[in-house]
Amino acid sequence: MPSGVKPGKYFVQGDEAIAEGAIAAGCRFFAGYPITPSSETSETMARRLPEVGGICLQMEDELASIHSVGAASVGGLKAMTISSGPGISLKLEGLGWGIKNEIPYVVADIQRAGPSNGVATRVGQGDFYTVRYGSAGGNSSLIALSPKSTQEAFDLTIECFNLSEIFRCPVFLLSDETVGHTRELLVIPEETRLNVVKRFKPTVPPEQFAMYPLDTPGVINYPFPNIGEGYGICVSPYTHNSKGYASTAQDIQEKMARRLVFKITENLGRLVRVEKQKMEDAEFAVVAYGGNARPAIAAVDIARESGMKVGFFRPIIVWPFPDGEVLKVAEKVKTILVCELNIDGQLSREVGRAAKGKAEVHHLGSGGVEPHLPAQIFNEIRRLYK
Amino acid sequence: MSTVGDTLQVFHPLVAKYLRKERMPHMACPGCGIGQVVHATLLAIEELGLTPKDTVWVQGVGCNSRITYSTWVGDNVDAHHGRIFAVATGLKMARPDMNFILFTGDGDCGAIGGNHFIHACRRNLDVTAILFNNGIYGMTGGQVAPTSPVGAVTTTTPYGNIEDPFDMCQMAVTAGASYVARWKSTDFKPLVNSIKKGIQVKGLAFIEVLLQCPTNFGRYVLKTSQPQEVLKWIKEHSVNKKDAEKLTAEEIAGKYLLGEFIYRPERSGIVERYQEFLKKYQKE
Numbered sequence: 276m277p278s279g280v281k282p283g284k285y286f287v288q289g290d291e292a293i294a295e296g297a298i299a300a301g302c303r304f305f306a307g308y309p310i311t312p313s314s315e316t317s318e319t320m321a322r323r324l325p326e327v328g329g330i331c332l333q334m335e336d337e338l339a340s341i342h343s344v345g346a347a348s349v350g351g352l353k354a355m356t357i358s359s360g361p362g363i364s365l366k367l368e369g370l371g372w373g374i375k376n377e378i379p380y381v382v383a384d385i386q387r388a389g390p391s392n393g394v395a396t397r398v399g400q401g402d403f404y405t406v407r408y409g410s411a412g413g414n415s416s417l418i419a420l421s422p423k424s425t426q427e428a429f430d431l432t433i434e435c436f437n438l439s440e441i442f443r444c445p446v447f448l449l450s451d452e453t454v455g456h457t458r459e460l461l462v463i464p465e466e467t468r469l470n471v472v473k474r475f476k477p478t479v480p481p482e483q484f485a486m487y488p489l490d491t492p493g494v495i496n497y498p499f500p501n502i503g504e505g506y507g508i509c510v511s512p513y514t515h516n517s518k519g520y521a522s523t524a525q526d527i528q529e530k531m532a533r534r535l536v537f538k539i540t541e542n543l544g545r546l547v548r549v550e551k552q553k554m555e556d557a558e559f560a561v562v563a564y565g566g567n568a569r570p571a572i573a574a575v576d577i578a579r580e581s582g583m584k585v586g587f588f589r590p591i592i593v594w595p596f597p598d599g600e601v602l603k604v605a606e607k608v609k610t611i612l613v614c615e616l617n618i619d620g621q622l623s624r625e626v627g628r629a630a631k632g633k634a635e636v637h638h639l640g641s642g643g644v645e646p647h648l649p650a651q652i653f654n655e656i657r658r659l660y661k
Numbered sequence: 662m663s664t665v666g667d668t669l670q671v672f673h674p675l676v677a678k679y680l681r682k683e684r685m686p687h688m689a690c691p692g693c694g695i696g697q698v699v700h701a702t703l704l705a706i707e708e709l710g711l712t713p714k715d716t717v718w719v720q721g722v723g724c725n726s727r728i729t730y731s732t733w734v735g736d737n738v739d740a741h742h743g744r745i746f747a748v749a750t751g752l753k754m755a756r757p758d759m760n761f762i763l764f765t766g767d768g769d770c771g772a773i774g775g776n777h778f779i780h781a782c783r784r785n786l787d788v789t790a791i792l793f794n795n796g797i798y799g800m801t802g803g804q805v806a807p808t809s810p811v812g813a814v815t816t817t818t819p820y821g822n823i824e825d826p827f828d829m830c831q832m833a834v835t836a837g838a839s840y841v842a843r844w845k846s847t848d849f850k851p852l853v854n855s856i857k858k859g860i861q862v863k864g865l866a867f868i869e870v871l872l873q874c875p876t877n878f879g880r881y882v883l884k885t886s887q888p889q890e891v892l893k894w895i896k897e898h899s900v901n902k903k904d905a906e907k908l909t910a911e912e913i914a915g916k917y918l919l920g921e922f923i924y925r926p927e928r929s930g931i932v933e934r935y936q937e938f939l940k941k942y943q944k945e
Contacts, residue, residue, distance in 0.1 A: 277943075304755060325942040330754050330935060334747065335780040342744040343751035349738060350755025372741050502717050502736040503756050509731040511739040512722070520684065520731050 279327035280466040289428040289454040292461050293383055294319035296432030297355050299463070300471055302381070303329035304347035304354040306340040310362045311395040312452040313385040317357060337362040341369030341382065345445075348373075348380045349510055351501035353436060353474075357383040359452075361392055363402055367409040370445055374415045374535060376510045377487065379439035379446075379474070379499060381432065382406075386451040386565070388616070388643030398452035399643030400565060400616035403625075406447045407594045414532035416539035418546060419447035419594040423568040425459045431591070437472040441495050441545075442538055449593060451616070453566025453646050474499055481506045485517035489530040493541030539595055548591040549600045553579060557586030559660055560604050560634075562626055563614045564590055567646050571614050574652035583660050593622075598629040605630035610659050614652050616643045635659075675703040679713070684732045692888030694846035694872025695728050695793060701849060702762065702791065705856035716760040717752065721745035721774065723766030724800045724874070725793035730764075743774030746781035749788050750931075757932045760860060763790040767808040768798050771827045775807075778829070782836030785864035785930030789856065792829060792867065795874035796882070803877035810898075810915065813882045830869050834923045839864030839930070841922040845895055846872040848919070855921070864930040871895050871917055 279298040287295075293316045297305070305324055307317040317333070324331040330352070334340040337358055344354040358366055363384050373380060384406060388399030407417050418438050422428040432448055439446040477484045477498040486508055488494050500506035509519025514528045522528070539546065550568075553575060554560065563571035568589045578585040588604050590597050605611060611634050613623040623638035630636050639655050641647055672682060680703075689695050706716065713735030720726035722742035730739040740748040745765050753761055770778045770792055781788075797815060798804040804817040807827040814821055833841045840862045844852045852870065859866025873879070873891035880886060883894055895917075902920035905913050 304751065306751070325939055328939055328943050332750070332754070334750070335776050338744060339747035339750070339777050339780070342740065342747035343754070346738065346740075346748040346751025347755040348751075350752045352755045354751070368741065369744065372744070501755075502738065502752065503714070503759055505714065507713065507735055507737075509737045509739075511730060511737070512741050513739070515731075518731075519737070521727075 277327050278466050279323065280463065280469065282463050282465045285461045285463065286458060287425060287461050288315055288456055288458050289422065289425045289450060290315035290385065290456070291319045292425045292428040293357070293432045293448065293450070294323060295461070295463060296429040297381065297436065298323055298327060298329070299469055300433040300436035301353045301473070302355050302436065303327070304344065304352040305329070305356065306332045306334045306343045307357050308334055308337045308340050308362060310359050312387055312455045313357045313359050313383065315455070316383065337365035338369055341366045342372065344380050345369060345373045345378045348378050349502060351503070353379070355381040355383065357385065359385045359387045360389045360399070360402060363405060364409070367405070371410045371412060372512050373445040374410055374417070375512055377443040377499070379443055381435045381439055381446050381448060383432070383448040383450060385455040386449070394644050396452070397644040398566060398616060398646055400451055400567060401621070401643070402449065403593065403621040406449055415535040417447065417594050418442060418444065418539065418592065419449045420591060421449040421565045421593045422454050423565060423589065424454065425457060425461045428454055429461055429463065433469060433471065437470065440472045440474055442542070443497055443499055444538070447594070449565065451565045451567070453569070457566070476500065477506065486519050487515065487517045487531070487534065489517045489527070489534050492530070492534040492537035495538060495542055543595055546592050546595055547597050547600060549597050550589040550591055552587040554586035554588065554604065554607070556584055558584040558608050559656065560586050560588050560608045560611045561614060561652065561656065562588045562611055562622065564593055564622060567614055567616055570647045570649045571652055573649035574656060577649060577653045578656050583656065585656055585660070596625050596629065601626055601629035602631060602633065605633035608634050609661060610634060611636045612639055612652070612655055612659060613637065614639045614647050616641050616646065618642050675700065675707060679703050679706060679734055680732045681734055687728045687732070689728050690876040692873065692875040693724070694795070694870070694874070695725050697846040697849065698791060698793060698852070698870050698872060699729060701852040702856055704853045705860065708853070709857055709860055711760055711860070716762065719745060719749050719752065719761050719763045721765045721769035723769045723793070724795070725764045725766050726769070727800055743769055743772070744777060745769060745774060746777035746786070750781060750784070750786055753786055753788055753932055754935065757787070757936065761788040762860070763788055765790055765792055767792065767794045767796065767806045767829070771807040771829050779832065779836045782833050782838040782865055782867065785837050785839055785928060787864055787930050787932045789859040789866045790868070791856065792869040793872055794869050795872050795878055797874055797878040799874050799877045803881045809882070815881050830867065830922050833865070833867040837928070838867045838923070839926060839928050840866040840924050843869040843871070843917065843919050843922070845899060845919065846870055847892060858924070862924070862926050863933065864928050871899060
């Protein structure tokens, strides 16, 4: 199968960069349901995947998309689906099946202003908790990465695929309409310069292989045998033992729940990725993620020009949340201003929790439609700066 | 024969060959028809020479799935409630060389998964789907199903069901499946032949089986716990498609038609079409 990597410089939207990143990561199955502002990814996949022998389907609904993607991964193909707010709500039903059976695949969420249908064509950042806690039943952890640019949309999509194989779980790319529809420079490097993780395969015979490593909950880089490889795998939404046989035993439920949480929480060191700017001498920190990081960085630059000691902090891997990194920031500065495109305060709440009272945490929210303007953020910095 | 604990277990040769002994005995209630359908499926597999290497069992959620999942000696994929056709689409597209046998129920396929069922038929996905129709929600304790007869008293229709039942075979024909048939659980030989035909046909094969559920359909709808009474009811409420031609509309009202409704082996499906499409557009 051809790699599909087309090195070069491109002037494209973030949504298109996701498709190129997925193909470069080895994605060969894509299923989606059209929804603004994510459809450009589906359209790019529909054009590009057949060129590399991949399969692209427009399914009958969001549920079918995510379930066929999980199943295609069980069938041996790296797979991805994409959506936005109202579609993500539906996809969460299928996400549980992927989490439970430890199936590697990627879901991209191009956030728009919500709730419900909201404003389909305009930006919002309301799915921060939805992707993390939306899957019913708890007893799981989740990985989500958030790009701020077209280039990062490409780079982080590859990283999402890699982490999904390493941790054997669905991974979210939590983008937003700003990044999705911003047309800017994308540099695709030579294939040899890309780090692509292949699916881990068992090295022991089927009778010795535990499909679900319940007794070693923190293990990563764990193999995933696909159907047709002689391992007689059992995939099931019910709580199951290490072979995949359903069980109602309390100890099996306990082990399964621990496995699904601990495989991520015992490897947090592998999952810290943040951006810091001008934090060395900062007394005030501005925190933002995704597309809204861009006006935040501009506002920090304006504040610096005005002589204020302001720095910038951004979680790139947003889930698991970088508690330790945020605490370091909180211990350094007096005030933290969190800028995000929701009124309820989602990222702010996490920052407030992780800051442990070491700094004052303020929320600058917006219902969405437009990203924050640098001047809005700068005015808030000026108001709060001591 | 083998011993599990202190119990001497004697396995049917088809069970010994194709099912996981450690998953036996199965969970079916006494008198349930699911075992008959599984028997017919295993015989079809045996007669066609399918193997665990080339065949996958796929289940949804419901009695039939709970009883059959993780029992096949090969690969087993159990879907969320209603998502069996969506899951089968991903599996079959990823592994077009393998056979997929789907076990689904009237709630799984006709209610919560109805949309996926329609579109799998429209795409004519090359899988064999066996619908276990017991006319009621069995696993959850006797609630009304989209297949329950009018007037049926169930735990959620205590005053009798006022809705008409869903003829899923007609839906499968209309939506585009290659092969559609309906049998009773007691029509053993036609059922075996039908499953064989379904596995061999290109495109989607949809085989509905009317089966007895003494535990819930018997208890709530027919006020009996006797499997033979439920079987008798099914017999009285079904008629062979050819025999029905001689009956008046009044005589066949409320009866299930049995037999083959369509067989169009020439109709291609998404799997075949995608392969052809890829050959055309794949660039080296």
